[in-house]
Amino acid sequence: MRPILLAGALMSAAPALAHHSFAMFDPAKRMTIDGTIETLQWTAPHVILWVRAGKVGPYDAGLWSVELPTSPGNLGKMGWSRTTVAPGDKIRVDIDPIRDGRRSGSFKRAVLVRTGKVLTVGPVPGGTNDPAAK
Template structure:
């Protein structure tokens, strides 16, 4: 990974600290207008309170940064939905469905991932009902 990509990814992750501090409001994301982007995973941050994936989109437009950051739910939510730390790794290519940031910056809240194999990685924010 080039130093530029690492620097951009780090700055995007650090600049989202305000959102993490405000925490757990999805107001920063436009959940009513999901979008899709295809790209390659550059970094995975599997930590609480939210997992983040840094991806490099296949198609770049204008002056968008090479690295986008997608926030996801917590490790616990993803684990209960069948994800593992190895479900999506650096170097993996996929199609990412996400709720874009309302401010127009690239990235957002990851909703689901479609792998080249056809496997879909998604998750539920609601716990399964007791049986």
């Protein structure tokens, strides 16, 4: 009987384990990356924007991973798609950098240089944090 209870407990905890904290990012050190889109990794649990940038503050030029704070499904509800950005697009991205010093950060907002389009992530339309849903 115990193995069955253990299996049930593990299965019910799986969704909680799939999501992680953003405490690894430092909001007190917000920074801006000017670069070129390598790819938009449209995968769960969080979409990743890969940006090739020149020197950024103390960081040498290189590839940055920018984690968006939500899933592809929720981004789709906010108007994003797999084609919102494309490889080669010039972009300016505001991030909270990761605390361990790697070229990584949490997405705050971005501007597509060619069009001036501002990209943001906000409440999921119709979700519990959507002011219009109340």
